[in-house]
Amino acid sequence: xxASTSELAPSAALFHAYPLxxxxxxxxxxxxxxxxxxxxxxxxxxxxIDYRLSGSGEDKRISKKLFNIMVxxxxxxxxxxxxxxxxxxxxxxxxxxxxxxxxxxxxxxxGLKNFIDWVNMLSxxxxxxxxxxxLQSPTSSNIPTSVADVPSISILDLARKSSEYLDYLFEYLxxxxxxxxxxxxxxxxxx
Amino acid sequence: MEALRIESTxxxxxxxxxxxxxxxEFSGRSIPEDSVGFYAPIFEWFDRYxxxxxxxxxxxxxxxxxxxxxxxxxxxxxxRLEAIHAAGHEVRVTWYYDEDDEDMEETGQDYQAxxxxxxxxxxxxxx
Amino acid sequence: MxxxxxxxxxxxxxxxxxxxQGEVTADLVSSILQMVxxxxxxxxxxxxxxxxxxNVMVECLQNVYHHLDALPxxxxxxxxxxxxxxxxxGREERDYYIITGNHVLNDRIPDLKARxxxxxxxxxxxxxxxxxxxxxxxxxxxxxxxxxxxxxxxxKSGQKLGYDFHPVxxxxxxxxxxxxxxxxxxx
Numbered sequence: 001x002x003a004s005t006s007e008l009a010p011s012a013a014l015f016h017a018y019p020l021x022x023x024x025x026x027x028x029x030x031x032x033x034x035x036x037x038x039x040x041x042x043x044x045x046x047x048x049i050d051y052r053l054s055g056s057g058e059d060k061r062i063s064k065k066l067f068n069i070m071v072x073x074x075x076x077x078x079x080x081x082x083x084x085x086x087x088x089x090x091x092x093x094x095x096x097x098x099x100x101x102x103x104x105x106x107x108x109x110x111g112l113k114n115f116i117d118w119v120n121m122l123s124x125x126x127x128x129x130x131x132x133x134x135l136q137s138p139t140s141s142n143i144p145t146s147v148a149d150v151p152s153i154s155i156l157d158l159a160r161k162s163s164e165y166l167d168y169l170f171e172y173l174x175x176x177x178x179x180x181x182x183x184x185x186x187x188x189x190x191x
Numbered sequence: 192m193e194a195l196r197i198e199s200t201x202x203x204x205x206x207x208x209x210x211x212x213x214x215x216e217f218s219g220r221s222i223p224e225d226s227v228g229f230y231a232p233i234f235e236w237f238d239r240y241x242x243x244x245x246x247x248x249x250x251x252x253x254x255x256x257x258x259x260x261x262x263x264x265x266x267x268x269x270x271r272l273e274a275i276h277a278a279g280h281e282v283r284v285t286w287y288y289d290e291d292d293e294d295m296e297e298t299g300q301d302y303q304a305x306x307x308x309x310x311x312x313x314x315x316x317x318x
Numbered sequence: 319m320x321x322x323x324x325x326x327x328x329x330x331x332x333x334x335x336x337x338x339q340g341e342v343t344a345d346l347v348s349s350i351l352q353m354v355x356x357x358x359x360x361x362x363x364x365x366x367x368x369x370x371x372x373n374v375m376v377e378c379l380q381n382v383y384h385h386l387d388a389l390p391x392x393x394x395x396x397x398x399x400x401x402x403x404x405x406x407x408g409r410e411e412r413d414y415y416i417i418t419g420n421h422v423l424n425d426r427i428p429d430l431k432a433r434x435x436x437x438x439x440x441x442x443x444x445x446x447x448x449x450x451x452x453x454x455x456x457x458x459x460x461x462x463x464x465x466x467x468x469x470x471x472x473x474k475s476g477q478k479l480g481y482d483f484h485p486v487x488x489x490x491x492x493x494x495x496x497x498x499x500x501x502x503x504x505x
Contacts, residue, residue, distance in 0.1 A: 044353035061291040101322035181322040
């Protein structure tokens with residue numbers, strides 16, 4: 001069978017449609033957003049996810065959890081100066097993942113990586129304690145209020161809400177910018 | 192004292208602060224881009240209210256979801272209530288959460304731990 | 319974990335400003351539209367251009383909705399269980415492009431292709447005529463006003479429609495349709 005295309009020379013983007021669609025399906029992506037994250041869009045994204053989850057008959061407890069994680073992830077990606085962020089939600093058999101990726105300054109990579117590593121090592125009690133400290137008196141706490149321009153309380157919040165450690169990736173783009181992505185996971189049978 | 196009423200939006204909660212009718216309520220979502228700007232008039236209102244509060248102030252929080260920048264502001268708000276309470280006036284807070292929403296329940300527990308204020312956690316009756 | 323990055327690269331490379339993959343239900347369509355509207359709002363584009371992009375997109379989504387509706391409800395040979403589709407919006411230097419993609423039964427391809435080619439060959443005036451013929455019930459259409467959708471897209475877009483049928487199996491193909499809207503406002 002031969003693919004039939006229009007008589008005109010179509011744009012390159014047209015041929016990306018199917019591979020992209022297939023790829024998203026194969027990777028169990030239920031939602032992807034790419035672009036600047038503005039407050040209005042946060043509301044739209046949440047509405048859309050809400051429809052999709054209620055349509056797929058997801059347990060309300062899990063969808064609440066997913067929602068709360070997304071609210072915070074989006075505030076992590078909110079940085080108008082650095083343009084586009086990418087948000088991915090995947091629905092796997094036992095797991096949901098929410099990842100947010102955006103550009104950060106290369107100079108911030110080291111500090112941010114160390115901070116997430118530190119957060120990942122905290123016990124649930126220590127995590128709670130650290131969160132309380134930042135919530136109550138951000139300035140007198142020995143935890144920095146922000147790492148790079150990422151508010152550290154958001155990372156602590158995500159760590160508390162997710163069922164597992166936070167996964168991350170830094171990819172150097174050029175001497176000024178790196179791509180930073182952070183993934184939170186929610187186990188479906190989480191208790 | 193004059194009541195403060197703010198209608199809800201997609202991003203901000205409905206606020207009713209009405210001493211005459213004894214209603215103090217926050218309900219809906221709180222994910223404003225400028226949470227300081229949103230909460231500032233509410234703080235001001237409570238600062239004035241604190242000078243001459245009702246014998247009993249019962250504040251209800253019935254929030255769907257909120258971001259961490261709002262949770263800081265809510266803590267600030269609760270601190271003001273804590274001060275009224277410490278000055279010898281009765282203050283009660285009811286923190287509603289959906290049975291399914293563990294995170295909202297946990298946030299209520301956070302506030303209980305951080306404040307010297309009677310905060311009651313209450314499961315919302317499903318409509 | 320590198321997935322987020324590879325999508326990010328893909329999006330940047332193809333100038334994609336919005337992608338939606340998933341079910342297309344009435345509720346979802348309205349939230350997708352709302353989202354794209356807000357998004358275009360933030361792009362700082364000419365008001366007329368924005369409106370045209372939006373109108374073309376509404377029509378494209380409606381078109382997808384019709385196609386999905388024509389698929390058999392549950393079919394083991396369908397590569398996807400649900401009636402899912404793709405919506406992609408990109409912004410290039412000269413044009414916005416709106417691409418929708420959905421599965422179609424292979425035996426519908428000749429008809430679809432014939433229609434699209436006929437639309438693409440038609441002049442502006444002929445498109446108008448064709449549109450009116452269908453409205454009055456003399457032109458091509460097998461399912462209500464379904465034939466109108468693509469003509470309407472072509473008229474609103476003001477450019478030729480791009481399309482591609484990607485074979486999936488002996489029963490289904492993935493049909494991608496591209497409409498372009500010029501960013502240079504008309505005088």
